[in-house]
Amino acid sequence: MLKKLIIISLAFLSSFNLVCKKQDSDVKNETKQQLQNQQFTKQGEVYFQDKDKKLKTKIDVEIAETEEKRHLGLMFREKMDESQGMLFIFQEEDEQGFYMKNTIIPLDIIFVSSKKEIVKIHKNTTPFSEKTLSSSKPIIYVVEVNAGFTDKFGIKVGDYIDWRRN
Numbered sequence: 001m002l003k004k005l006i007i008i009s010l011a012f013l014s015s016f017n018l019v020c021k022k023q024d025s026d027v028k029n030e031t032k033q034q035l036q037n038q039q040f041t042k043q044g045e046v047y048f049q050d051k052d053k054k055l056k057t058k059i060d061v062e063i064a065e066t067e068e069k070r071h072l073g074l075m076f077r078e079k080m081d082e083s084q085g086m087l088f089i090f091q092e093e094d095e096q097g098f099y100m101k102n103t104i105i106p107l108d109i110i111f112v113s114s115k116k117e118i119v120k121i122h123k124n125t126t127p128f129s130e131k132t133l134s135s136s137k138p139i140i141y142v143v144e145v146n147a148g149f150t151d152k153f154g155i156k157v158g159d160y161i162d163w164r165r166n
Helices: 002-036 067-072
Strands: 044-049 055-064 084-094 107-112 118-122 139-146 160-165
Touching: 044 084, 055 067, 055 139, 139 160
Parallel strands: 055 084
Antiparallel strands: 044 055, 044 160, 084 139, 107 118, 107 139
């Protein structure tokens, strides 16, 4: 009798576990589809400037300033216009690391100090990579743009950004 009870209990737990995994998978797939279909929402603008603060180009940006939005970033997005990007704002200046997990499009990742100086650029990042891309120096802003953007507009370490919120 005890043996039958154990077998029935194990079968129940196994079935329950499968149902939970399926529900969790369904939620993740639904969230992924919502994110893939997410439309760009302009929340501000970033201006790229040379060392003399002369304008090189500008983009419209979504702003990620909460931990949740910074963690999500541009994950699952299938495309982004050349004139668009994402501005990450941290509460404190510190070294930061980014990765490309669940990020479909290759990006240029631009790390910026509190003085708004570009201190590091990771160009043409690899989609879906879990390799950490470090700022190597304390930063407070990060700008993500399509891969090739920094080369096209001559944006380099030592240049500056400025930004405004809508």
